[in-house]
Amino acid sequence: MRRAYGVRIMNSNHPEIRRLKREGNVAEIHGNKFWNSSFLVMDYLKKNPLRKRVRVLEIGCGWGLLGIYCAREFDARVTGIDADENVLPYMALHADVNDVKVTGLKMSFQQLTVEKLKQYDVILGADICFWDEMTGLLYNLIGRAFKAGVSTVMIADPCRPPFGALVEKCRKKYGDNVHVEEKWLTRPVHASGEILIVRR
Numbered sequence: 138m139r140r141a142y143g144v145r146i147m148n149s150n151h152p153e154i155r156r157l158k159r160e161g162n163v164a165e166i167h168g169n170k171f172w173n174s175s176f177l178v179m180d181y182l183k184k185n186p187l188r189k190r191v192r193v194l195e196i197g198c199g200w201g202l203l204g205i206y207c208a209r210e211f212d213a214r215v216t217g218i219d220a221d222e223n224v225l226p227y228m229a230l231h232a233d234v235n236d237v238k239v240t241g242l243k244m245s246f247q248q249l250t251v252e253k254l255k256q257y258d259v260i261l262g263a264d265i266c267f268w269d270e271m272t273g274l275l276y277n278l279i280g281r282a283f284k285a286g287v288s289t290v291m292i293a294d295p296c297r298p299p300f301g302a303l304v305e306k307c308r309k310k311y312g313d314n315v316h317v318e319e320k321w322l323t324r325p326v327h328a329s330g331e332i333l334i335v336r337r
């Protein structure tokens with residue numbers, strides 16, 4: 138177990154993680170571990186905090202540590218969605234060890250309708266734009282989110298091409314409402330990338 142940004146993160150060989158794997162919770166779309174881009178957003182939010190009790194939706198949450206960070210730091214009301222239900226027990230386990238409550242749902246980006254998105258103020262995601270088709274899925278989701286009244290969408294990535302394409306599409310559509318934050322971290326790990334921040 139390590140601790141970063143005030144959040145406890147279990148290593149892949151932690152007995153509780155191994156137990157969940159043994160019980161058959163095997164991630165199928167790369168949600169098999171905690172990915173570093175979440176640290177880029179945590180670092181940004183540390184300096185640019187969210188308001189208290191904000192309603193956060195973490196998309197492609199995997200182990201859900203970005204949402205859990207928001208629950209701890211900002212007392213945020215957090216929901217994590219992921220297309221792969223096998224990741225949700227890992228999110229629940231981390232919520233427990235971090236002493237926060239979060240809601241985990243099996244749901245894809247495509248299933249997040251305007252109606253469902255009305256429940257959230259901020260959407261966060263990390264390492265979720267790695268296949269070409271994800272560019273369009275996330276671009277459309279951002280459009281629905283703004284229709285629903287979501288104020289801000291933040292997506293972090295180590296700058297893979299599908300993410301670069303998403304940034305370009307958002308710049309064209311949302312102009313000055315797009316900010317791209319470049320990040321280089323040396324602690325708690327070496328990590329670099331960008332955060333696409335789109336405001337309504």
Ligand SMILES: C[S@@+](CC[C@H](N)C(=O)[O-])C[C@H]1O[C@@H](n2cnc3c(N)ncnc32)[C@H](O)[C@@H]1O
Pocket residue numbers: 165166167168169170171172173174175196197198199200201218219220221224244245246247262263264265274
């Ligand atoms: C690389 S992992 C990142 C997990 C987590 N965000 C993190 O930073 O540790 C990508 C996650 O996105 C999920 N995912 C992929 N495609 C998705 C889709 N269309 N809708 C919802 N979740 C999706 C995967 O199941 C996986 O958990």
